Amino acid sequence: MSNSLSVAAITLALRGLLDTAVPVLDTGLVGLQVTTRTPDAARTNVDGPSLNLFLYGTATNAGWSNLDSPLAVRPGESGFPALALDLHYLLTAYGAEDTDSTATSHRALGAAMSVLHDHPLLDGDAILAALPGSDVQDQVERIRISPVPLSVDDLSKLWSGFATQYRLSAAYVVSVVLIDSRRPTRSALPVLTRGPDDRGPAAVSGAGPAVRALVPPRGRAAVRLGEEVVVDGTRLTDPSTVFRLASLLPDPLPPVELQRRPPMPDEPADQVSLRILPLAEDPDALGRWAPGFVSVTALLTPPDLPVVVSNAVAVALAPLITVSPKATDGPAAPGSTLTVTCAPRVRSGQRVTLLLAGRQLAPTSLTQPDPASPTFADTPTTITFEVPDMPGGTYPARLRVDGVDSIPVTYAGDPPLPTFDPDQQVSVP
The missing domain is CATH 3.30.70 (Alpha-Beta Plaits)
Structure with a gap:
């Protein structure tokens, strides 16, 4: 040597x-x-x-x-x-x-x-x-x-x-x-078997799944818990395909795997729909999800063959919020406290602001529920803000978490038309 x-x-x-x-x-x-x-x-x-x-x-x-x-x-x-x-x-x-x-x-x-x-x-x-x-x-x-x-x-x-x-x-x-x-x-040990049961390498003909885009409902910029997101791509309709959704946080949560919703008669062949379960159907939703951006990957899992993984595309998961006092409860005077609940819960290190009357308000406090509490699974994050000195009026409130805004819109009428949700508005005298 x-x-x-x-x-x-x-x-x-x-x-x-x-x-x-x-x-x-x-x-x-x-x-x-x-x-x-x-x-x-x-x-x-x-x-x-x-x-x-x-x-x-x-x-x-x-x-x-x-x-x-x-x-x-x-x-x-x-x-x-x-x-x-x-x-x-x-x-x-x-x-x-x-x-x-x-x-x-x-x-x-x-x-x-x-x-x-x-x-x-x-x-x-x-x-x-x-x-x-x-x-x-x-x-x-x-x-x-x-x-x-x-x-x-x-x-x-x-x-x-x-x-x-x-x-x-x-x-x-x-x-x-x-x-x-x-x-x-x-120095590696000698190879004794080639794959399970010594069957050797597995060969799969054809290309794997590919994701082109994720389309939230009603053409919005984000999807919420309980809503469906359309996955546009190729080779996504195989029954063995599952979709892995993973948080893009630096300290991410465990990924969630979803099956596609049963196809509708008029659904395009190159699109599938994923339903993110609402709180009522998923008791662990507050802990399994985090507001912000989520990556979606298609996994083709044929039996007895290796998993084929597609590319990853990001979609925005908007927080569900409640505002107190809301406009129907009466005006909130400047300097008073405005309380906002956020579901799913905000995670450590996420950036949170409240958009109100064209202003971005920093939180005065952020409170997480006690993990030892019997109601922990159902309790969202509580965030408080101070109402600023601003002209009187009624303003929609939006909570922004890591660049993803809550959706202050509801749909009513036939056909349904968008209007600002009165439960997400704040009145200032």
Whole structure:
């Protein structure tokens, strides 16, 4: 398993290769020194010809960055990928004199480039001898040395960054160095059965259900407890389809699953209706629901087959409210208390305001029923507001919970026409 010594091992192995092979190739370069310093310090305490091998950059190797190590991870296991690096080196040659009048630096650079050309693969024994303990010589991928052409602009930027005078140089990339992750590999147990009763994977032909839109009754913006919401979509009429309604609160309530209402003779084939039970038929409605937005998802549940889940679409669930004193009880003087009950109950963290005469009133108190009370299941949330100083008149009251308003409208007559509900109006003297 290669480790963090790998980068240093590669640098020392390259230095050793140049230090050994260049004087053999060109006997006129006997005494050549090979350093691994920064370019501005390459000639410190060095008088004769020399080569400087500077690691000026590293880059993640895209081909190996997301692959498991073949030696560390077996089929069926998962591990953290190795750190795969490409090492970028700058090889610079120097002569016996700073002026290079004898062109010794050219001889040194030519010999060095020839050596690297003849050794495109870095020998594992040379890496081991350069720095024992890195184990990079045992990695599955061979380490290759490749020249990199640099433009005049690239060289200018490099040497400007080195803050020293430009010298004749050649660039190389050494790839790929794999530094194994130290995070543990997760090994799964062998598979004994494939699904229930070892029946293998289940295949279902055709597309699953899809929900396009949710349509509250009478074209309103929200649905209330006891009303029906129309689900418009495709492949929703299978008898095994159920609809899951889930609150969108940060701390949501358990989801509620509903069956479609029996279809009517003239009902469109791509629509189904869901009836949210009223309080009289669902004793737990105050605790199972919360005013605000609710997501609806269709679940196709064929027997002995996996569940197919549709997309989710949101619908607004409006609160049912009562107002005290309401307009028929007499006027509420400015500064007096206005009490509003909300069903289903408001949950912790929900934003509540009262819309009255074009104003948004913040609550003065919010009271939840005692869970130990025998009437807890039937008791809504009680919210109080202070009646503001405003012109006299009769105003519809709307409770807004997380952006969803109560519906202050009732329908009467034949045909039924909308009118403001007198039980949800407040009179101000």
